[in-house]
Amino acid sequence: MTALSYNRDAVPTVRAFMASDAFVRGLMGPFGSGKSSGCVWEIILRGLRQAPGPDGVRRSRWAVIRNSYRQLEDTTIRTVHQWFPPARFGRWKPTDHSYVIDRMRNEGDDAPVEIEFLFRALDRPDQVGNLLSLELTGAWINEAREVPWAIVEAVQGRVGRYPARRDGGATWSGLIMDTNPPDAESDWFRFFEEQDHSAAIAALAAGLPGMTADGFARLFRQPGGLSAGAENLENLPPAYYQRLAVGKSDEWVKVYxxxxxxxxxxxxxxxAEYADGFHCAECRTVPDLPIYRGWDFGLTPACVWSQVLPSGQWIVVDELVSSSMGIDRFSDEVMQHSARHYPRSVFIDVGDPAGTQRAQTDERTCFEILHAKGIAIEPGQQGLAIRLESVRRPLRTLVDGAQPGFLLHPRCRMLRRALMGGYRYRRMQVGGERHADRPEKNRWSHVTDALQYVATRLFGPSLRFAEAGAGDGDKDFNAHPADDRTRSSVTGY
Structure with missing residues (x-):
């Protein structure tokens, strides 16, 4: 019996996901974007392509994991059965939570096919033991952000073990996962967005011949539901995402x-204007244009490297953030990093105006220390309103018709997390949704301040008139609160 039809053209990201042979693949997107259906079909197509064993049967076995059996029964199992009803395609054993599809053939091929689904609920790290006896071809973790990462790691050791090598082995083995976007502090984010898999693969080159970082792990991100490239719309009610967004918080809309x-x-x-899927992408500097370095001082100094391209796009390509380090030693780190990664570039340096304040220890300012090293730093604008608006201006801008006016390289991990929400207005401990009137000083604020000082140099001049009419309320927005422990009690910066 042949399979039902599946229109992959409606979900181009899912199509690319299914075309990849990476050992670990993640599929991330909004509500209703066809992620689960794509994973079901990925298992089916891999099962159909499994090489026949000695008895001529194409056998494969897949663990399907969700965080609870209630979720498995209400969503995951239901999705599998909707596409491939047991009455038509195979044998469903509800007591074992297993389903064997054995009434399906490749077109023009009489080889029998057996695709076995083992549905398992694993929502705690101590349930890893439940995996240790499984011999699998592959696994699918549905809504992976709800499953502990220890289980994700353990599953990788169980795939590729069925069929046994003596029976020909698995034609392809691996782990597929789908999810709504998780938290930026999650293990998913660290694995797919931060870890350098190429370095680990190079260290194990003898045991991984021909393996590349993309061959080991790849993340596929679907466009937002309100974007021009939204996927799976033909299978959703009219205006699905528009209606879904009504009455929701900005953070909810951002994720779901x-x-x-x-x-x-x-x-x-x-x-809030920052959208990670739109504003974060790999980018590189143009050799003949100056690079702007933004500086923030204090006991947690920070520096960001950025450039304005001929198109007007502002790209941020690098960052350095430290703790418990004075400006003398930190500036040496910045100079070494610049010489190593941008050896032929000309730098324009803009910093925290507090760096002009004189220390009581040796009576030298941060600016004087940098000037003595040949760094011709100038102060950025101090008012909070102009600093924030100078960053928001490119965040809201499009260049060349559809490109973001601001682009952040993924290597800028601290700044990326800061823009995603780490740099925040603190919620007031009162009734209702009331927040402080200026950003909280926390571990994310210093690198963001460094960005703002450069932004005032690049985009501030056109905003000065607007701030001049804003009143005197912004005068002390840049003042540092007395309990900011990252600031020196001696110098005040």
């Missing part, structure tokens, strides 16, 4: 409709 990473926090993002 825009398909962007969230940030678990008790507060409101300062730069």
């Amino acid at each position: 409709i825009d398909g962007d990473y969230g940030f678990v926090m008790d507060g409101r993002p300062v730069f």
